[in-house]
Amino acid sequence: MAFEGLTEKLQQTFKKLKGKGKLSEKDVKEGMREVRLALLEADVNFLVVKDFIKKVTDRAVGGEVMESLTPGQQVIKIVKEQLVELMGSAPSRPVFSSSGVTKIMLVGLQGAGKTTAAAKMAKYFEKRSGKSPLLVACDIYRPAAIKQLHVMGEKAGIPVFSMGDKGKPADIAKAGLAEAKKNGRDVVIIDTAGRLHIDDTLMAELKEMKEKVVPDQVLLVVDAMTGQDAVNVAQAFNSRIGIDGIFLTKLDGDSRGGAAISVKAVTGKPVKFVGTGEKVEDIELFHPDRMASRILGMGDVLTLIEKAEQSFDQKKAAELTRKLKSQQFTLDDFLEQLRQVRNMGPIDQIMGMIPGINKGKMGPMEIDEKELAWVEAIINSMTPAERNNPSIISGSRRKRIAAGSGTRIQQVNRLLKQFEQTRKLMRQFAEMGKGPKKGKPGFPFI
């Protein structure tokens, strides 16, 4: 049994459903069996799955689908709607205390990624919300945890407050608050030690800290790879400490993150942030609808666009559009484009967001970042005239370019072919953009 992502599983299931004109109760049941299996393999808690399947089946069999012209799509829609509902319908924007300092406490099991999450949040608030955060190191148990936060803080350019590992965590947190007030920091993020939800002493310690600090938010940090036990953990932290939201980490792995669904379902608390990589910038707001789309193989176009907007230079983009329209797209532009795409992050992550690209079928992602370096070398070995007009690149020029860039002629050929294809594709996109809707639609009544 090969492991396949939930996306592929569901795609397969619905392909079967799509093939039929009308759906019988039996079809729906069969489809749901596969959905159940897929959700369980994605680590969604089995009680949540039961509930989910029942709801979808009720809606699907209850006529809504039968009368629809495209029953398969209707089922997909229902599954997606229910998934979104399970995960919370809207992304939650960060909320800051209106009076003074916003206090955020991070709690969770060992190894969930609290320290990294703390640094990422701090960086995010500074960059996106214009805040000046302070990190407070309250993990007095794990060897070198305080040092780790200091190093992370340094990388993020955020100050870190610590008092060694001798004091009581609640007192350190208090002192951290005072320090923040003194230095005009307006967000305090408190990193705590990882602990088991059944460890009474350590849970009591967290409770004490919460009472002393009175945080605006307590976030439970949950590893996206967590299995069925996620519900127990979330339930325990919520009932004993009380949490306000969830920080889902390690979403850059290939786990489907079913834990996100489970945890939301048992605590009723929303996932607020997701961690998507090793770097301090690798943090995103959680978008339930996008996540549902991703799970269902509809791609995550919105995140892709957002990433593109962040990393693309607006001026260059406008210039590119102009060139595309006038069909002057050159190899220089091609290279520039590649560089910009690279700015968006690791290629395999970006690929995962594009609808229709089936990661499982492509095998382990074999897109090598080194490949891009070769492309760069090849283009750099061309003369300006060649870059502007690749059609002049004859056999002997190809030989020279290959020698100059340390590649083989086949690689040069492949690149030129790719370029030609891209140019064609770009032209098509440009044509599409010339439709009647140009710019923002105006208000018809004003």
Place this chain on the structure above:
Amino acid sequence: MQERQPGLIPRFMEGLKKSREDIRKKVDRVLSLANKPDPEMLEELEEALITADVGVGTSLEIIEALNERIRQDRSLTGEGVREELKSIIREMLDDERTEAVPEDTATVILVVGVNGVGKTTSIGKLAAHYKHRGKKVLIAAADTFRAAAIEQLEVWGQRAGAEIIKHSEGSDPAAVVFDALGAARARNAEVVICDTAGRLHNKKNLMEELKKIQRIINREAGDCSRETYLVLDATTGQNALVQARMFKEITDITGIILTKLDGTAKGGIVLAIKRELDIPVKYVGLGEGMEDLQPFDGKAFAQAFLG
């Protein structure tokens, strides 16, 4: 624990109470009826296995095997069914205790895994374990990536009384391992344990780096016996199977260290891993203390699993 939270579906809470129960209690409940086994009982047992992260496929297989035994012995009731289930799980895990380090040859142990599973802590405990058995232990601090990983390992090294070979943060991990093996030869160390940075198994470049480390060990470790342990967090779900598969492709995994078994997670995924990839569990982590790493015992595991 009986607090009800507003806004939650009552049916769901009802269900949760059930899942909060330990799998053992659940099995108790199913089997206590002393009834003849019926399809409903089997289904509930299957659910119990799924709740323990055994996975759908493996759970089904276990239940089918159980059903076969029930068919063969129609006199089985509750307690008998439990014993059969236990023995199936035990057999799956190869009921034999395995001690990794042979008495007479030196051993090099490479420790790998994704982020946050407890590699560094496990290494500290492993070092103490071998030290306790009178071995000279050397640790290679080859997690040069994570902030303060080297410092963390140093604390563990001090506690265990093991020497650490380290470079600075950000240096080439393969070079650290190379140096450690050289130092081990010079100082006649009997056990060398190599820490590595946590890496998600789907990151190609990081996995390539690991391949290089394994290559260095294979080349430099001479006559030493070699072990590569994959550290798995018992809390991890089905993704652990993917982790095991990918790490096995890159390195010569010889065993698993299953950590954080002192929580409520049961680590049932090791059954699926054993079944699919035939990788045995060698040690289990049961707490934060120095002595909380113990050699794996299939019998005890099955016992703890089902009561």
